[in-house]
Amino acid sequence: MAHVLVVDDDPTVREVVAGYLARAGLTVDEAADGMDALDRARHTPPDVVVLDLMLPGLDGLEVMRRLRAERGNLPVVLLTARGEESDRVLGLEVGADDYVTKPFSARELVLRVQSILRRAAVPPARVTDADVLLDGDLRVDPRARTVTRGGIPLALTTRELDLLIHLLRHPGQAFSRTDLLRQVWGWEYGDESTVTVHVRRLREKVEPDPAAPQRIATVWGVGYRWDAHPPPGSPPPVGMP
Secondary structure (H helix, E strand, O other): EEEEEOOOOHHHHHHHHHHHHOOOOOEEEOOOHHHHHHHHHHHHOOOEEEEOOOOOOHHHHHHHHHHHHHHOOOOOOEHHHHHOOOHHHHHHHHHOEEEEOOOHHHHHHHHHHHHHHHOOOOOOOOOOOOEEEEOOEEEEEEEOOOEEOOOOOOOOOOHHHHHHHHHHOOOOOEHHHHHHHHHOOOOOOOOOOOHHHHHHHHHHHHHHEEEEEEOOOEEOOOOEEEEEOOOOOOOEEEEEE
8 A cells, every 4th residue: 555645844745645545545654844744754664755845944855855864766746835836846846756836625635646656566577678768878767666867876766767668658759838738748738837847857877968958959939859860879860880
C-alpha cells in the first residue's frame, strides 16, 4: 500500500486531505512543520509528499530541497495559497512534480497523487532490450524508471521522466504545451508554465549544452519536439563526411 506524507500547519487541511487519501486506500502520515516532515520522511520513507508551501520555520521550498538532497526522485505535490505564477514556477523549478492551489478540490488532489503513484510504479514484468529507449549517449529504461547519459545515472523527478519517455517515443513530432499537459500530466486543463519549467529542467539534464538544445527543440508557435540522435559510433548518414 502506497504511503503518503501530508505536510501542512493547518490541522483542518491536514485532516481533510489525510481523510480523502485514506479513503482512497493510501496509508497517510501527517506533519505540521518542516522539521517534523523531514524526521518522518527519514523514519518512514513516503512514496509521495503533499507539501504546503507556507510553513512555520522551514518553508515548503526548503523542505523540498532537503528532501530532494536525500532522495532525488521522491515525488512532491505542492499545496499553496499563493496565486502568483512566479511562486508556482519557483516550486516547479526546485523540483515539485505537481501543485494544487488553495482552495482546492480534495478529490482533484487525490487524483493527482494517484496519477503520480501510477507513473512511479515499477511493473513486475522482466525488462528486455526492446523496452529500452536509446538516443545518442542517452539510455532510458521505462520499466525500471532509470536514465543514464554516457553511462552516468541521471536523477529525474517522476514528471521529468514521464516527459522524457513521452518525447523519446515520438521523435520528430511537435507537441503543444496543451498536448503535453493532457498526454503526460493527464490534465484536461492547467497552467502551461508547468510544461515550460519541466522542459527547462529536463534540458539541463539531457542536453550537452542546455543553452543550445539539440534534443528538445522549441517549435515556435507550437511547442516542443524531440530530435533523435544516432548512438555513438554509428556511421554517418549517406552523403555526410
